[in-house]
Amino acid sequence: MGQSLxxxxxxxxxxxxxxxxxxxxEYLGVKDVLIAGGKIAAILDRNDNDQGIxxxxxxxxxxxxxGAALTPGxxxxxxxxxxxxxECGFSTQVPPVPISExxxxxxxxxxxxxxxxxxxxxxxxxxxxVYGLREEGMSAYCxxxxxxxxLTTLTESAKADIVYLEPVIGIGEFAISDHRxxxxxxxxxxRLASEAHVAGLITGKAGIIHFHLGEGERRLELLERALSExxxxxxxxxxxxxxxxxxxxxxxxxxLSHGGYIDITAFPKGTTESGFEAAEAIELAVxxxxxxxxxxxxxxxxxxxxxxxxxxxxxxxxxxxxSTLVETLQVALQAGLxxxxxxxxxxxxxxxxxxxxxxxxxxxGLDADLLVLNDNYExxxxxxxxxxxxxxxxxxxxxxxx
Numbered sequence: 001m002g003q004s005l006x007x008x009x010x011x012x013x014x015x016x017x018x019x020x021x022x023x024x025x026e027y028l029g030v031k032d033v034l035i036a037g038g039k040i041a042a043i044l045d046r047n048d049n050d051q052g053i054x055x056x057x058x059x060x061x062x063x064x065x066x067g068a069a070l071t072p073g074x075x076x077x078x079x080x081x082x083x084x085x086x087e088c089g090f091s092t093q094v095p096p097v098p099i100s101e102x103x104x105x106x107x108x109x110x111x112x113x114x115x116x117x118x119x120x121x122x123x124x125x126x127x128x129x130v131y132g133l134r135e136e137g138m139s140a141y142c143x144x145x146x147x148x149x150x151l152t153t154l155t156e157s158a159k160a161d162i163v164y165l166e167p168v169i170g171i172g173e174f175a176i177s178d179h180r181x182x183x184x185x186x187x188x189x190x191r192l193a194s195e196a197h198v199a200g201l202i203t204g205k206a207g208i209i210h211f212h213l214g215e216g217e218r219r220l221e222l223l224e225r226a227l228s229e230x231x232x233x234x235x236x237x238x239x240x241x242x243x244x245x246x247x248x249x250x251x252x253x254x255x256l257s258h259g260g261y262i263d264i265t266a267f268p269k270g271t272t273e274s275g276f277e278a279a280e281a282i283e284l285a286v287x288x289x290x291x292x293x294x295x296x297x298x299x300x301x302x303x304x305x306x307x308x309x310x311x312x313x314x315x316x317x318x319x320x321x322x323s324t325l326v327e328t329l330q331v332a333l334q335a336g337l338x339x340x341x342x343x344x345x346x347x348x349x350x351x352x353x354x355x356x357x358x359x360x361x362x363x364x365g366l367d368a369d370l371l372v373l374n375d376n377y378e379x380x381x382x383x384x385x386x387x388x389x390x391x392x393x394x395x396x397x398x399x400x401x402x
Contacts, residue, residue, distance in 0.1 A: 013035070013036075013061065013386055013387065014034070014035065014036045014041075014058065014059070014060045014061065015034070015035040015036075015060065015061040015062075015063065015383075015386070016032060016033070016034050016035075016060050016061070016062045016063070017032065017033045017034075017035065017063055017065060017070060017370075018032045018046075018062060018063065018064045018065065019032070019046065019064050019065055019066055019067055020032070020033060020065045020067070020068060020069070020070035020372070021067055021068065021069045021070065022043065022070050022362060023069060023070065023071045023072075023339060023340055023343055023362075024072070024361055024362040024363060025071060025072055025340060025343035025344050025347050025348055025360075025361065025362075026340055027339075027340045028043070030046060030067065031043050031044060031045065031046070032044040032045070032046055033070060033362065033370075035368045035370075035383070035386050036386070037386065038367065038368055038385040038386035038387070039364075039365060039366065039367060039368055039386065040362060040363060040364050040365065040366050040367075040368050041364065042364055043362070043363070043364065065372060068372050068373060068374055068375075068380070069339065069372070069373040069377075070362070070370055070371070070372055070373075071339075071343055071347070071362075071370070071371045071373060072343070072347040072348065072359075072360055072361055072362055072369060072370065072371070073106060073107065073108025073109065073347070073359075073369035073370060073371055073382065073383075073384065074105075074106045074107045074108065074109075074325050074326075074346045074347060074371070075107075075108070075109040075110075075111075075346070075347060075350040075351055075354070075356065075359055075360060076102065076107045076109070076110045076111065076298050076299050076301060076322060076325065077111045077210070077263065077296060077298045077350050077353070077354060078111065078113060078172075078173065078210070078240055078263065078265070078298035078299065078300055078301075079097065079102070079107075079110050079111065079112055079113070079298070079299060079300070079301040079302055079303075079320075079322065080094065080097070080112070080113065080114075080115060080300070080301065080302035080303040080320070081096065081097055081110060081112035081126070081129045081130070081133065081140070081142075081301075081302060082096050082112065082114070082121050082125050082126055082129045082302075083095045083096050083097065083121075083302050084115050084116070084117070084300075084302050084303035084319075084320070085116075085117070085303070085319070086116060086117040086120070087116055087180070090120075093117065093120075094302050094303070094319060096129055096302070097301055097302040097322075098398065098399040098401070098402045099133055099136045099137070099138055099389075099397070099398065099399045099402075100389070100395040100397070100398045100399060100402060101301070101321065101322055101323075102133075102138065102301065102322050103137075103138055103382050103384060103389040103390060103395065103397070104322075104323075104379075104382070104389075104390055104395045105299075105321075105322035105323040105325060105326055105379070106322075106325060106326050106371045106379045106382060107138075107299070107301075107322050107325065108138060108139060108369035108370075108371075108382065108383075108384045108385075108389075109138070109139040109140070109141075109356065109359055109369065110133065110138065110139070110140050110141075110301075111140075111141045111142060111143065111169065111354065112126050112129060112130055112140065112141070112142040112143070113126070113142060113143045113146070113172050113173050113210070114126060114143075114145070114146035114147075114152060114173070115146060115147055115173060115175075115212070115303055116146075116147050116175075116180050117146075118145070118146025118147060118148055118151075118152040119152075121146075122152050122154075123142075123144050123145075123152055123153055123154040123161065123168075124154055126142045126144075127142060127154065127165065127167060127168075130142050130167045131167075132400075136397070136399055136400065137384055137385070137387060137389065137397055138384050138385075138389070139359070139367070139369070139384070139385065140167065141167045141168070141169050141354075141356075142167050142168055142169070143168070143169065143170050143171055143172030143173065143210055144158050144161040144162065144165075144168045144170075144171055144172075145158055145171045145172060145174055145192075146173070146174075147173065147174065147175035147178075147180060147181055147182070147212060148175070148181070148182040149174075149182045149184045149188050149192070151171065151174075151192070157195075158171050158192060158195045158196065158199070159195040159196075159198060159199045162195075162196065162199035162200070162203060162205060162207065163199050163202055163203055168205075169205045169206040169207075169354060169355075170196050170199075170200070170205065170206045170207055170208045170209060170210060171192055171195070171196045171208075171209040171210065172208075172209060172210025172211070172212075172238075173210050173211065173212040173240065174189075174192065174209055174210070174211055174212065175211075175212040175214065176189070176211055176212070176213065176214070176216075176218075176222055176223075177213055177214045177215070177216030177217075177218045177219055177220075177221075178212065178213070178214025178215070178216055179214065179216070180214065181212075181214065184222070186222055186225055186226070189209075189222050189223075189226060190226050190230055190232065192209055193209050193226060193230075193232050193236050193237060194230075194232060196208055196209045196236060197232055197233065197236045200236075200355075204355065205355060206353065206354045206355050207236065207355075208235060208236050208237075208238045208353070209236060209237065209238065210238045210240060210263075211223065211237065211238060211239045211240065212240060212241060213239050213240065213241045213242060213244065213248060213252075214241075214244075215244065215245060215274075219247065219248050219251050220239065220248070220251045220252065220255070223237045223239065223255070224251075224254075227255075227258055227260075233259070234255065234258040234259040234260035235259060235260055235261055235353065237255070237260055238260070238261050238262075238263060238353070239252055239255070239262055239263065240262075240263035240265060240298065241263075241265045241300075242262045242263065242264060242265075242281075243264050243265060243267075243272065243275050243276040243277075243278060243280075243281040244265070244267075244272060244274070244275045245274040245275040246274070246275055246276065248275070249275065249276060249281060249284075253285065253288075253290055256290050256291040256294050256295070257291070259294070260294065261294045261295070261296060261349075261353050262294070262295055262296075263295075263296045263297070263298055264278050264281050264282065264295060264296070264297045264298075264345075265278060265297075265298060265299070265300050265320075266278040266297055266298065266299050266300075266324035266325050266327070266328040267300070267320070267324065268319075268320070268321070268324055269327075277328075277331070278297060278324070278328040279328050279331035279332040279335060282295070282297070282328070282332050282337070282342065282345065283332060283335050283337060286337060286341060292341070292344070292345065293344065293349060294349065294353075295345050295349060296345055296346075296349050296350045296353060297325065297328060297345045297346050298325075298350075299320055299321065299322045299323075299324050299325050300320030301320050301321050301322040301324075302319070302320060302321075303319065303320040325346060326377075326378075326379055329342055329343075329346065329377065330376075330377050330378075333377055339377075347359075347360045347361070348360040348361050367385050367386075368383055368385060368386040369383065369384055369385065370382070370383040371383075378393075380392060380393050
């Protein structure tokens, strides 16, 4: 490879992960991966070290994974890190989600948000939880606002929140086509989208508005009108829960042809009776030849998943969890899809949409956020920024109060 390494230029734990089937997320073959200072230092062919690229006197953790798959860590763009819920009284508020529920399920970067309850929970609560997760060792960001207009913000302006608060990367989850929304007007929607877009231009952040889509029959009408009547780029309008019913998914797929991104939710099994399980939606998109490079998958971890009747009465409730991401991956693989086809939807596609330049891929200089998968595609090991959070199936770093 013609490269040399200097130990004086690397800090922190140094690890050499040997004999891994490397998915970057593209498959690159069997490689060795050197980790230093929380970054990918080098990707080596298996015989490279015989040429003395890594000095013999370095104190390095060497792990031979014997052909296990190594992939980028998952980026979960939609998680209720402070806990969601509350639609059935204060006792149904979900507690904050501990770090090991994310990292144990392969999530190395999370984006927190507020949902229905943006009253007792606010942007200040959300930011505090982001900082807490960062202190405990994972990468965390957040959206500002919540379901309702006017938005819940810290500075009284969504644009200012994005510009001045480093972890805030856009607006979300803003509800449309849902009886729990504030029934926003078209003018309100495009005004918020404009704020997000301009703040993104100023800061280099994602600058998008992440839309919660409910079961309402209007579906994407507001977004479709915005795309036809304004100059705001399609990527700014980012709908999630698009697989919750079949007509919504069909309409959402049309956004891909305009250059937009759509987000599939990995709902727990059995909670999408009128729609598609996440793996089904992914398979449909791949088989139809859609622009899968603009499809992402998120967990709704920590959020409540209520089922209402036509009168808005609660029928039953489940809760989102990060573990549904790897479960979705496994089901899609069982359906015959290839790992390198699926992985970008959980990794590099998300990083591209959110403009997280050091995330989503395995390449020299990027963050060492890594997953090791066994032959059954179960996550055995998780590394976050060069530190092991899970080893041989056991969480080794847990939250302060776990």
